Amino acid sequence: MRSIILDEIRTIALDQNKELPELIGDVDLQGLGFDSLCFAILFARLEDITGRDPLNAANFTRFPSTMSELIALYEETVV
Amino acid sequence: MSDAPNLSRLISAGTDRRVIATRDYTFPLDGFVRASSLGPSLMDLEARSVILVVRDMAKAAAALIDLDGCARRIVLCPPGWDVSRLASAARDSDVDALVYDDEDAPPPIPVDVVARCGLPLRELNSPRPASHETEWILPTSGTSGPPKLVVHTLRSLTGAIADAPPRLWATFYDIRRYGGLQIFLRALSSRSSLYLGAVEESVLSILARFGDVGVTHISGTPSHWRKVLMSGAGRRVDPDYVRLSGEIADSALLSALRALYPRAAIEHAYASTEAGVVFAVNDGKAGFPASWLERDGSVQMKIVDGSLRVRSNWRAMRFLGENTSPLADEDGFVDTGDIVEWHGDRLYFVGRRGGIINVGGAKVHPEEVEAVLNAHAAVRASRAFARTNSITGALVFAEVVLRDEHRADAACESDILGACRARLPRHMVPAGLRFVSDLPITEGGKLARRG
Numbered sequence: 001m002r003s004i005i006l007d008e009i010r011t012i013a014l015d016q017n018k019e020l021p022e023l024i025g026d027v028d029l030q031g032l033g034f035d036s037l038c039f040a041i042l043f044a045r046l047e048d049i050t051g052r053d054p055l056n057a058a059n060f061t062r063f064p065s066t067m068s069e070l071i072a073l074y075e076e077t078v079v
Numbered sequence: 080m081s082d083a084p085n086l087s088r089l090i091s092a093g094t095d096r097r098v099i100a101t102r103d104y105t106f107p108l109d110g111f112v113r114a115s116s117l118g119p120s121l122m123d124l125e126a127r128s129v130i131l132v133v134r135d136m137a138k139a140a141a142a143l144i145d146l147d148g149c150a151r152r153i154v155l156c157p158p159g160w161d162v163s164r165l166a167s168a169a170r171d172s173d174v175d176a177l178v179y180d181d182e183d184a185p186p187p188i189p190v191d192v193v194a195r196c197g198l199p200l201r202e203l204n205s206p207r208p209a210s211h212e213t214e215w216i217l218p219t220s221g222t223s224g225p226p227k228l229v230v231h232t233l234r235s236l237t238g239a240i241a242d243a244p245p246r247l248w249a250t251f252y253d254i255r256r257y258g259g260l261q262i263f264l265r266a267l268s269s270r271s272s273l274y275l276g277a278v279e280e281s282v283l284s285i286l287a288r289f290g291d292v293g294v295t296h297i298s299g300t301p302s303h304w305r306k307v308l309m310s311g312a313g314r315r316v317d318p319d320y321v322r323l324s325g326e327i328a329d330s331a332l333l334s335a336l337r338a339l340y341p342r343a344a345i346e347h348a349y350a351s352t353e354a355g356v357v358f359a360v361n362d363g364k365a366g367f368p369a370s371w372l373e374r375d376g377s378v379q380m381k382i383v384d385g386s387l388r389v390r391s392n393w394r395a396m397r398f399l400g401e402n403t404s405p406l407a408d409e410d411g412f413v414d415t416g417d418i419v420e421w422h423g424d425r426l427y428f429v430g431r432r433g434g435i436i437n438v439g440g441a442k443v444h445p446e447e448v449e450a451v452l453n454a455h456a457a458v459r460a461s462r463a464f465a466r467t468n469s470i471t472g473a474l475v476f477a478e479v480v481l482r483d484e485h486r487a488d489a490a491c492e493s494d495i496l497g498a499c500r501a502r503l504p505r506h507m508v509p510a511g512l513r514f515v516s517d518l519p520i521t522e523g524g525k526l527a528r529r530g
Binding site for chain 2: 016036
């Protein structure tokens with residue numbers, strides 16, 4: 001899941017002319033320099049891949065702030 | 080009122096071999112002097128409010144000629160309406176008679192008189208009733224919400240039609256929609272023959288028939304014309320005149336038609352069921368000259384909150400039914416809901432007010448995105464639409480039909496999206512493309528939009 005998400009983040013950054021920080025360890029999502037449009041596209045693409053929109057799930061409570069929280073969202077909902 | 084113009088009088092002036100033809104039927108226009116598609120039962124329909132529920136377009140055309148001047152009202156129902164919609168239109172129009180053509184039972188609508196129309200024409204044994212100025216009840220196209228019923232007369236419907244010599248007219252439209260009805264009336268006014276498509280007939284079959292008789296004047300929506308381009312059989316016809324109406328004609332489509340029909344006059348017209356025919360543009364470019372806002376005469380235009388408002392002598396009288404709003408404002412202007420934007424000395428249609436996609440508070444007209452997609456060399460047709468999104472509320476996505484020689488792959492997608500990024504603000508660039516082989520169009524000939 002991590003590599004799928006990283007791929008999508010890199011593609012979106014390229015399309016949207018955003019310079020990414022190095023994506024190592026538990027990246028802080030705010031540090032990506034993404035605005036809401038970039039995040040909207042990221043979640044739409046991940047929904048296409050996984051078939052899930054965790055932000056819209058009944059058990060959704062908090063927007064993820066780090067990469068590990070983001071990955072966890074999808075790993076939880078994939079079950 | 081006995082000298083009011085009506086269709087059977089209008090066509091009786093010509094005695095040549097004019098016809099109206101679909102795939103399944105052909106009938107002569109000089110046959111209406113002593114015959115009718117309704118036979119003797121035409122007499123029972125005098126002064127009635129008649130709902131016309133006819134599947135075949137040739138029969139519908141014949142019934143319209145018969146009923147104008149005879150009935151008090153004709154309610155035109157496009158094919159495909161279900162019983163509840165028919166019943167509601169009948170109620171709103173105080174219908175007391177039904178004309179149908181089906182071999183099956185007529186639709187269950189409570190009326191006093193039921194008559195079946197058919198072809199060939201059947202003899203009349205007394206002169207046709209022709210003393211009424213019939214009200215024509217048309218449904219709006221319903222691009223935003225369920226259709227409303229508007230009231231026209233033959234005068235308002237033909238007001239914008241100038242005198243013209245006989246042609247061989249053809250249309251992809253259904254004549255029970257405003258755009259198709261205009262062509263029907265144009266053909267009858269100019270003593271022309273008219274060739275029509277059949278419901279669910281393929282564009283290949285229609286083009287072959289039009290080509291075989293050598294039609295000279297053809298009308299359709301931009302979606303119809305894109306289908307002609309996609310069919311690869313566009314050269315089956317060789318028209319003198321090509322007319323587009325009912326949707327935005329973008330410059331990519333106009334150039335493609337110019338290349339296909341180098342000797343044809345190509346015109347895109349702007350009209351609505353409520354406002355009537357507003358103008359036609361024949362300089363080959365999309366949009367229209369902004370100086371037309373200054374024009375006086377039978378049609379005037381102004382822009383309020385981005386939306387085009389039109390005051391016309393040929394507009395519909397009013398809406399029918401309960402809880403309807405006034406059709407025009409106090410000054411007689413109809414708000415078309417069509418949003419226009421200035422670019423230099425020209426005005427361009429960018430979309431419908433009701434069709435806006437809201438991406439995180441930024442407004443997107445799908446038609447604007449489609450215009451950029453369609454301008455790409457690989458794209459034949461496209462449809463932009465909203466997909467709900469938990470962060471921005473919605474995102475723009477698009478479906479794309481490629482031109483034959485282009486392959487649907489990642490490189491192509493990225494090239495098309497790159498062109499969008501170069502020309503559109505970020506929030507308007509599709510977040511993803513889907514390649515499709517065809518895009519559905521509605522029975523009204525317009526691109527089928529979701530929701």
